[in-house]
Amino acid sequence: MTPGTAASLRRWTPLLWIVPAALVLLPFFFLPLVLLFRNSLNRDDPMLLMVPDFTAINYIKALSDPFYLQLFANTIGAALFVAVIATIIAYPFSYFISRYARRSIGLVVWAVYMPLFVSVIVRVFGWMIVLADSGLLNAMLLKLHFLQTPLRLLFEVDGMLIGMVHRYLPLAILPLFNAMKKIPDELHRASANLGATPSGVIRDVVFPLSVPGIVISLQLTFAGALSDFVLPQVLGSPRFRMLAPAIYAEATTNLSTAMAATLAVLMLVFIIALLGASGYLVKRLTPWMTAR
Amino acid sequence: MSRPGIEAIDSAGMYRGLLVYVLIVGAFLMLPLVLAVMLAFSSGGGLEFPPPGLSFKWIVKAAATREFREGLLISAVVAVATGLISAIAGTSAAIAINHFRFRGRAALQALLMAPLSLPGIVIGLAILFTLPAFGLVPGIVATIGGHSVIGVPYVAYMVLASLSNYDMSLDRASASLGAGQWQTFRRITLPIISPGVTAGTVCAMLLSFDNVALSLFLSNGNTLPLRMMQSMQFYTDPSVAAVSVLLVALSLAAVPFLKRSFRETHMERA
Amino acid sequence: MTFKLNRRELVVGAGAMAATLSSGKFAQAQSAALKVTHFGGPYQVLQDLVGAPFERAGLGRVEYEVETTASALAKIQSQKASPPFDLVMMSRSITYRAGRAGFVAPFERADIAALAGTVPGTLGPGGFGVGYVLDTFGIMVDKRQVTQPMTSWMDFWRPDLRGKIVLPAASLGLSIYFLLCIARTVGNGKIDDASIDEAFKKLIELKPSVRTFYTDPIQASQLVERGDIAAAPQLSIRISNTMRSAATVGRFTPNEGGPFLPFDLSMPVSAKNPELAKKYLNYILSKEVQTKLAAGLLATPVATGIDVPAELRPFMMLDTDKIWPIDEDYVATKSRDWTTRWTREVQS
Numbered sequence: 001m002t003p004g005t006a007a008s009l010r011r012w013t014p015l016l017w018i019v020p021a022a023l024v025l026l027p028f029f030f031l032p033l034v035l036l037f038r039n040s041l042n043r044d045d046p047m048l049l050m051v052p053d054f055t056a057i058n059y060i061k062a063l064s065d066p067f068y069l070q071l072f073a074n075t076i077g078a079a080l081f082v083a084v085i086a087t088i089i090a091y092p093f094s095y096f097i098s099r100y101a102r103r104s105i106g107l108v109v110w111a112v113y114m115p116l117f118v119s120v121i122v123r124v125f126g127w128m129i130v131l132a133d134s135g136l137l138n139a140m141l142l143k144l145h146f147l148q149t150p151l152r153l154l155f156e157v158d159g160m161l162i163g164m165v166h167r168y169l170p171l172a173i174l175p176l177f178n179a180m181k182k183i184p185d186e187l188h189r190a191s192a193n194l195g196a197t198p199s200g201v202i203r204d205v206v207f208p209l210s211v212p213g214i215v216i217s218l219q220l221t222f223a224g225a226l227s228d229f230v231l232p233q234v235l236g237s238p239r240f241r242m243l244a245p246a247i248y249a250e251a252t253t254n255l256s257t258a259m260a261a262t263l264a265v266l267m268l269v270f271i272i273a274l275l276g277a278s279g280y281l282v283k284r285l286t287p288w289m290t291a292r
Numbered sequence: 293m294s295r296p297g298i299e300a301i302d303s304a305g306m307y308r309g310l311l312v313y314v315l316i317v318g319a320f321l322m323l324p325l326v327l328a329v330m331l332a333f334s335s336g337g338g339l340e341f342p343p344p345g346l347s348f349k350w351i352v353k354a355a356a357t358r359e360f361r362e363g364l365l366i367s368a369v370v371a372v373a374t375g376l377i378s379a380i381a382g383t384s385a386a387i388a389i390n391h392f393r394f395r396g397r398a399a400l401q402a403l404l405m406a407p408l409s410l411p412g413i414v415i416g417l418a419i420l421f422t423l424p425a426f427g428l429v430p431g432i433v434a435t436i437g438g439h440s441v442i443g444v445p446y447v448a449y450m451v452l453a454s455l456s457n458y459d460m461s462l463d464r465a466s467a468s469l470g471a472g473q474w475q476t477f478r479r480i481t482l483p484i485i486s487p488g489v490t491a492g493t494v495c496a497m498l499l500s501f502d503n504v505a506l507s508l509f510l511s512n513g514n515t516l517p518l519r520m521m522q523s524m525q526f527y528t529d530p531s532v533a534a535v536s537v538l539l540v541a542l543s544l545a546a547v548p549f550l551k552r553s554f555r556e557t558h559m560e561r562a
Numbered sequence: 563m564t565f566k567l568n569r570r571e572l573v574v575g576a577g578a579m580a581a582t583l584s585s586g587k588f589a590q591a592q593s594a595a596l597k598v599t600h601f602g603g604p605y606q607v608l609q610d611l612v613g614a615p616f617e618r619a620g621l622g623r624v625e626y627e628v629e630t631t632a633s634a635l636a637k638i639q640s641q642k643a644s645p646p647f648d649l650v651m652m653s654r655s656i657t658y659r660a661g662r663a664g665f666v667a668p669f670e671r672a673d674i675a676a677l678a679g680t681v682p683g684t685l686g687p688g689g690f691g692v693g694y695v696l697d698t699f700g701i702m703v704d705k706r707q708v709t710q711p712m713t714s715w716m717d718f719w720r721p722d723l724r725g726k727i728v729l730p731a732a733s734l735g736l737s738i739y740f741l742l743c744i745a746r747t748v749g750n751g752k753i754d755d756a757s758i759d760e761a762f763k764k765l766i767e768l769k770p771s772v773r774t775f776y777t778d779p780i781q782a783s784q785l786v787e788r789g790d791i792a793a794a795p796q797l798s799i800r801i802s803n804t805m806r807s808a809a810t811v812g813r814f815t816p817n818e819g820g821p822f823l824p825f826d827l828s829m830p831v832s833a834k835n836p837e838l839a840k841k842y843l844n845y846i847l848s849k850e851v852q853t854k855l856a857a858g859l860l861a862t863p864v865a866t867g868i869d870v871p872a873e874l875r876p877f878m879m880l881d882t883d884k885i886w887p888i889d890e891d892y893v894a895t896k897s898r899d900w901t902t903r904w905t906r907e908v909q910s
Contacts, residue, residue: 048662238777253734
């Protein structure tokens with residue numbers, strides 16, 4: 001092979017490696033996205049269902065009507081809450097595992113992964129037993145006289161948030177663990193030798209080095225919570241409307257496919273913008289963690 | 293009790309405090325699952341907890357229900373096919389992103405992860421409407437395609453994580469010894485990243501097995517999670533919880549793969 | 563390495579499997595079986611009560627598939643040229659709108675002889691759907707908590723039920739039916755813009771009393787069964803089935819009655835088996851099959867003169883003169899606005 005051909009082949013090689021993924025994602029994801037976008041420019045009619053058109057009316061309505069703005073605000077607020085709380089809860093958990101429990105990693109992985117893999121339908125059953133007005137949690141709190149009347153958690157925002165934190169906690173634990181396990185033990189020892197207290201080590205050494213893990217953790221949980229359908233639909237309050245159930249309701253109850261498509265496109269754009277912005281922000285704020 | 297890694301400088305109090313914390317969080321993670329599994333062995337007829345007694349009747353009933361059995365078969369077929377496709381597509385995409393520097397690399401990575409940012413029902417509905425363009429109808433093939441859309445990013449993510457410690461000088465050494473790119477991949481790269489590939493594939497398979505949103509629109513209503521959902525829309529008895537016992541057992545079978553992948557990528561030098 | 567070897571074989575095997583499954587038994591592209599959908603759950607009995615006897619009588623083969631109204635509608639919309647089903651089970655209001663939008667084909671009354679023995683309205687407006695089971699709206703109560711009978715829809719406003727009721731969420735089509743019930747009651751039997759406005763006013767008064775809005779009918783049943791809720795408006799067939807399995811659950815049928823809510827079977831345009839479909843409809847509307855369906859599903863039959871086994875009567879709603887028809891055109895035009903109003907004003 002002449003050097004010229006080898007060089008040009010090398011230029012095309014990455015494309016060759018992408019072909020299998022493209023074969024899956026182009027027809028089954030990107031083409032449907034194009035269709036989704038095209039649908040968002042159509043018009044909904046109560047009798048004729050979706051009418052082919054080329055109008056921005058859905059976008060205007062979605063971005064100006066307080067009905068929809070409240071929807072976005074609710075969903076972003078809830079997703080932010082879930083992402084931050086899940087990451088905070090996960091942080092000491094991942095720290096402990098990365099420092100002290102490497103030999104029990106199998107058990108930990110099982111305990112952390114399993115909630116992800118058992119059917120969401122079953123998890124919802126479990127939450128209904130725990131959070132119902134006559135459920136486990138209330139029964140316990142009432143018997144211990146912490147409460148006089150039962151807490152309303154099921155079919156309320158509180159119950160939904162508990163269920164969502166539970167569902168996304170494993171997603172937060174693993175990136176943090178990945179980042180923390182990269183911090184060599186020598187660094188701990190060195191900083192202790194230089195006089196740092198254990199908590200000082202965490203504050204000044206571990207935390208800054210774990211920032212990329214924190215960011216990935218926040219990104220994954222936020223994106224997941226933002227687009228969650230099942231938990232808001234089944235555990236949440238219809239008074240606190242979330243985006244994915246609203247999209248489904250627009251498509252199936254209102255038979256407004258165009259509006260549903262519009263909301264979906266807006267959701268995708270928002271997530272991509274957020275992920276891009278947060279990635280950029282991380283690069284600026286933590287210059288010591290330049291990617292390899 | 294040996295506590296690997298603990299140094300004289302670490303405070304024992306911090307260790308104990310963190311341990312208690314980890315156990316509490318672990319209990320929180322397991323709670324709804326433990327309850328649902330206990331329900332499966334309940335002798336009662338509804339969703340009462342604690343169960344009035346223990347019995348195998350719901351497990352037996354679930355196993356005897358034809359829809360659940362057929363659903364299990366169909367879901368298994370779809371999951372295996374999804375796993376294979378996701379493994380191939382995800383691994384090669386991860387190689388493309390990791391080994392090569394080209395313009396638009398960051399954009400490609402974002403595009404690869406994009407399917408995880410949309411709700412499954414949106415993707416499912418959108419795919420349903422594009423199926424006729426490929427001469428497909430809702431069914432097993434369409435379901436596999438839809439599930440792979442979710443599986444590919446997961447495999448790519450896991451393999452990329454595996455590749456993050458990959459030493460490119462291995463590739464260069466292999467090339468200088470005369471091996472072609474494919475040979476290098478097959479005999480050097482693949483064995484090193486196989487824990488990541490396995491973990492990602494297992495992930496993709498288990499997510500496919502649990503998928504409701506995509507299957508609702510792309511299948512014939514006959515995957516196991518859909519059958520469970522159909523049951524739950526009309527009946528409040530523990531038969532769905534009984535099916536979940538099976539799924540928990542399945543996840544137990546997946547543990548050795550995950551353990552191996554974690555140990556090989558995260559085990560520090562002894 | 564074993565990993566490498568197995569993968570090649572697996573890929574080949576999987577490819578063969580996928581090809582077989584998509585073209586063979588599971589796709590049935592060229593078979594002459596009638597493809598009928600239903601909602602699943604209790605409707606699984608259709609296989610034994612209708613499908614098997616249909617085949618034994620030599621009328622043809624039937625294959626059932628479970629689809630919700632939403633997924634069924636999405637599938638006939640996306641596969642308009644080559645629909646995956648011959649008969650689709652959906653609610654009447656959705657069937658009507660699908661017909662007006664050109665996705666399902668109208669039937670002629672003359673095509674289906676058995677219509678003669680059914681209640682008026684079995685053939686839907688425009689001829690788009692044929693009802694085969696009848697549902698309506700009723701009040702589901704926890705007998706331990708509701709000691710005074712509820713005789714009117716307005717009894718939901720009773721002070722002893724404060725905080726102990728649930729209403730359907732806007733995302734569930736049932737909210738429209740409840741709205742119609744209230745409107746008809748406050749409008750003295752008339753459903754129009756004025757009575758709808760009045761109904762919304764009353765519903766806003768009711769807001770503080772509502773524990774939550776249920777997004778799936780099963781939630782209402784579960785809450786009443788557990789005793790977390792005292793009363794809920796609920797689909798009649800659901801009330802019947804829950805009463806049978808839980809002794810604490812009871813039903814009240816308000817004097818004002820409930821809406822005519824048949825579940826329709828409709829035929830997508832370009833369906834391949836129109837003649838077989840009409841034969842099936844004739845069969846399912848016959849007296850024997852309607853009797854079996856009524857007993858099997860605890861549903862109100864659409865055929866007239868049906869005798870239901872005595873032990874099932876207490877669970878069933880057989881008062882057909884309490885059921886009133888809906889103006890589907892009016893509802894179809896207005897339902898989106900009403901759903902939005904419900905979300906904004908009542909469910910907030």
